Amino acid sequence: MTISELAPQIREGKLSPVELARETFARIHRLQPALNAYITVLEEQALEQARQAEREIRTGHYRGPLHGIPYAAKDLFYTKGVATTAGSKILKDFVPGYDATAIERLREAGAVLVAKAGLHEFAYGITNNNPHFGPVRNPWDQARIPGGSSGGSAAALAAGMCTFSLGSDTGGSVRIPASFCGVVGLKPTFGRISRYGVFPLGHTLDHVGHFAWSVADAALILEALAGPDPNDDSAAAEPPPKVDLPADPKLSGLRVGVPGNYFFERLEPDVEKAVRAAVGKFRDLGAEIVEVEVAEIEDFTVLGRLILLPEATSVHRSRLKTRRADIGADVLALLDQGQFVPATDYLDAQRRRRELIRTLNRLFDQVNVIVTPTTPITAPKIGQGTVEIGGRTEDARLAATRLVRALNMAGVPTLSVPCGLDSRGLPIGLQIFGRAFDEAGVLRAGHAYEQASGWNRRRPQI
Amino acid sequence: MWKTISQAMGLTIPPEQLEAISPALDALWSGARRALDRDLSTVDPAVTFRPELEVEP
Numbered sequence: 001m002t003i004s005e006l007a008p009q010i011r012e013g014k015l016s017p018v019e020l021a022r023e024t025f026a027r028i029h030r031l032q033p034a035l036n037a038y039i040t041v042l043e044e045q046a047l048e049q050a051r052q053a054e055r056e057i058r059t060g061h062y063r064g065p066l067h068g069i070p071y072a073a074k075d076l077f078y079t080k081g082v083a084t085t086a087g088s089k090i091l092k093d094f095v096p097g098y099d100a101t102a103i104e105r106l107r108e109a110g111a112v113l114v115a116k117a118g119l120h121e122f123a124y125g126i127t128n129n130n131p132h133f134g135p136v137r138n139p140w141d142q143a144r145i146p147g148g149s150s151g152g153s154a155a156a157l158a159a160g161m162c163t164f165s166l167g168s169d170t171g172g173s174v175r176i177p178a179s180f181c182g183v184v185g186l187k188p189t190f191g192r193i194s195r196y197g198v199f200p201l202g203h204t205l206d207h208v209g210h211f212a213w214s215v216a217d218a219a220l221i222l223e224a225l226a227g228p229d230p231n232d233d234s235a236a237a238e239p240p241p242k243v244d245l246p247a248d249p250k251l252s253g254l255r256v257g258v259p260g261n262y263f264f265e266r267l268e269p270d271v272e273k274a275v276r277a278a279v280g281k282f283r284d285l286g287a288e289i290v291e292v293e294v295a296e297i298e299d300f301t302v303l304g305r306l307i308l309l310p311e312a313t314s315v316h317r318s319r320l321k322t323r324r325a326d327i328g329a330d331v332l333a334l335l336d337q338g339q340f341v342p343a344t345d346y347l348d349a350q351r352r353r354r355e356l357i358r359t360l361n362r363l364f365d366q367v368n369v370i371v372t373p374t375t376p377i378t379a380p381k382i383g384q385g386t387v388e389i390g391g392r393t394e395d396a397r398l399a400a401t402r403l404v405r406a407l408n409m410a411g412v413p414t415l416s417v418p419c420g421l422d423s424r425g426l427p428i429g430l431q432i433f434g435r436a437f438d439e440a441g442v443l444r445a446g447h448a449y450e451q452a453s454g455w456n457r458r459r460p461q462i
Numbered sequence: 463m464w465k466t467i468s469q470a471m472g473l474t475i476p477p478e479q480l481e482a483i484s485p486a487l488d489a490l491w492s493g494a495r496r497a498l499d500r501d502l503s504t505v506d507p508a509v510t511f512r513p514e515l516e517v518e519p
Contacts, residue, residue, distance in 0.1 A: 299497035306494045321474070333483050336475050340467060340487055348498045350507035 003163055003217040007065035010057065017057070017068030017112065021050035024070040024114055028161045031462065035137045037146075037156035038115040039075045039085055046070065049112045056110070065220050067110030072162040074153050075116035076123055077103050078197035086199040087119040087149075089132040089326045090319055100197025101229050102166055102208055109224040114162055118152030123168060123201045124312055124331045125149055126176050126400045127382070131328040135382050138180060139460040140426055144379040147180035147400065149173040149201075150211070154181040157211045159462055164221055165211045170201045171308060172375075172404030174209035178416040179374035179429025183211050184446070184456060186218045189436045190411030191236035193222075194229035202311035203234075204350070205304070205408045214456055215417060215447040219243035222439060236437070243440045249451035252286035256445070257367035260291045262298055263403055266389050267376045274420030274428040275373045278449065282371065285448055290367050300356045300406040303349040307409070310346050313338025353409050360410050364435040369445045374416040374429030375400050403431065413439040415446045418455040427458075 009015035025043050032038055053068040073079070076086045078096035085091050103113070118136045120128050128136040128151030136151045138144040139159040146155040150167025154177035157165045167174040169187040178185025186209050193208040200206055208225065212218040226240035258279055264272065283289050313320065313335050319327065320335050327335065363370065377387050380396050387396050407414045412433050419430035430449070434442040450456050464484045468475055475483075 296497075299493075302490070302493035302497050305490060306497075309490075333479070333486070336479060337483050337487055337490070339471070339473055339475070340464065345494065345498060347507040348502050349494070351502040351505040352497065353507075354505055 001163075002213045003065055003069055003220055004214060006069060006163065007067075010068045011062050013057065017050040017053040018047065020068060021046055021070055021112055021114065024162060027159070028115065031139075031159050031161055034142060034462070035139060035155050035159055036134050037118055037136055037152045037159065037161055038072065039087070039118050039133055039152070040083055040116040042082065042113055042115055045082075046112050046114045053110050053112065063108070063110035064224070066106065066224055068112060069163050070112045070114045071106065071164045071166065072115045072117045072153055072156050073103060073113060073166040074119050074150050074168060076119060076168060076199035077166055078199070079103055079113070079116065082116065084116065084199070085133070086123065087121045087130050087133060090323050092132070096197070098197060101194035101231060102225055103197070105225055111224075115156070117150070117156055117165060120149035120151065121328045121331045122316065123149040123170065123173060123199070124334055126172070126397050128152065129382055137382070138379050139462045140182060141379065141424070144381050144426070145180065147177035147379060151177045154178055154183055154185065154211050157181070157183050157213065158460055160459070163213075164217060167209050167211060168198055168201070169207045169209045169408065170205045171304060171408055172401045174211065175374050175404050175414060175416040175429065175431060176400050178211060180379035180427065182418045182427030182458060182460070183213060184215055184218050184418070185209060185211050185416040186222065186439075186443075187407070187414045188222060188226065188439055189236070189413045191234050192238070192413070192437070192439065193225045194232040194235040196229055196231040196235075200315050202308040204311065205308055207408065215415070215443055215450050216245050218415070219245060219443045238437055241437075241440050243443050245444060245447045249448040250286050251282060251445065251448050254287040254369070254445060255290050255367040256282050256287045257290050257292035257363060257370040259294050259370065259372060261293050263294070263372035266392065266394070267373055268378065268389055268422065270420070270422035271373050271376060271378065271428050275371075275430055278419040278430045278453070279371060281449060281452055282445075285452055292363055292367060292370065294363065294370075295359050297406055299352065300409050301402060303352055304405040304409045306341060306345060306349045307353070309334065309338035310341040356406065357410050360412060361435065368441055369432050369434045372403055372431045374404065374431040376402060378422045378424070378426035378428060407433055412436050413442045415442050417446045417450055418458065419453065420455060421458065
């Protein structure tokens, strides 16, 4: 069930948070051996939090829609007294002395942390094929990856091992697993949610995001997480958004941009068919469809990698010198590549980044949101290094990040919602993005589409 | 080329690892050079940036 369905029952005392937590742990115990979605399960602590929630609600201290709701956090969110590994052998025994701001805010909202979720090592990759903690498996097909780097968070939610989950997105790490696992994923505007206590990957690209079963749930979670934070210089001053999602899924007056360039090139045929059908659904809902061109977007995907490489290497510089043998081969290769990017090129890439933001801001004078596929492919198999699209072979990591990475450069709010299944029964994601800090507009468009299409109600048979 | 750069920078990347990452570096730079090949001297780098404030100069 979604948060929106559970919360009224909890508020009215019809559903016990303790019973909900117990049901969640029963599912975790059944599915964790197959999926390996979690690194640390926090049963005792979570049941105590659930009991506290129940006491508070019974005595009239209901905190809001997340009160008593079980969630999981990617294992790079600092949790006081609980190991936070960042998916790394090097940090396997690291126990933070404080909570990340996101964790603290969810505690204040009364949410119950049930587990720390698996991730690609140091959040630097899209497979979640972690050499230290084992691969996370996709609940739609356990031979396939869940996407990453927040793959454990997405897989756990898709399998019902929590009711929502936290992730982080530096080059698509929320949206890719949302697409591959058939759940809703939101990467808000850069600075919208504090990154304090979140193990970094790329300082100018990292965003905190989250996964949910519906757009309405994603909006509720955003309201709890967003807002200024004196502990994080990059956190914006804007107050949390109030997102009003109408029950009637009409989009009259909304102008929806559909790129004529780049975003619809080299797609798996089932992905293109599903996304074109989604565009048709927006038209049916009353939106005006406008073809747009996002100028030089391919450059920004390349430059996003050029910026991330030295930023990540800077984060791990000392480990690269002293702990090479303890870093997985794929992450080590990227960290080594980051040593070759000159400061002049890094700074010029940051200069061109401003051009991208201006280009997008001009487009948002013409349209309210832009829709594209989230990923050009559905989930590859575990260990599959390349994919075939239209007779061309492409590196799986580059293919998965091809349509998402530039939007980390732009910092704009971006949502992935399920929009179909391919011929193998694997989920397909639709990406919706809008002007900076217009999460409300992006969520309204996604909510209307979701209400009309119903794709988010599909669950994996597991 | 990457071997020369690595030596000049004093990096301690094992030769087989350097060989393994060289194709990726070649591919990255073929795209990046094209993307950076313009006069950007009047634009400040966005090392900290606020997307909502970005407007035409």
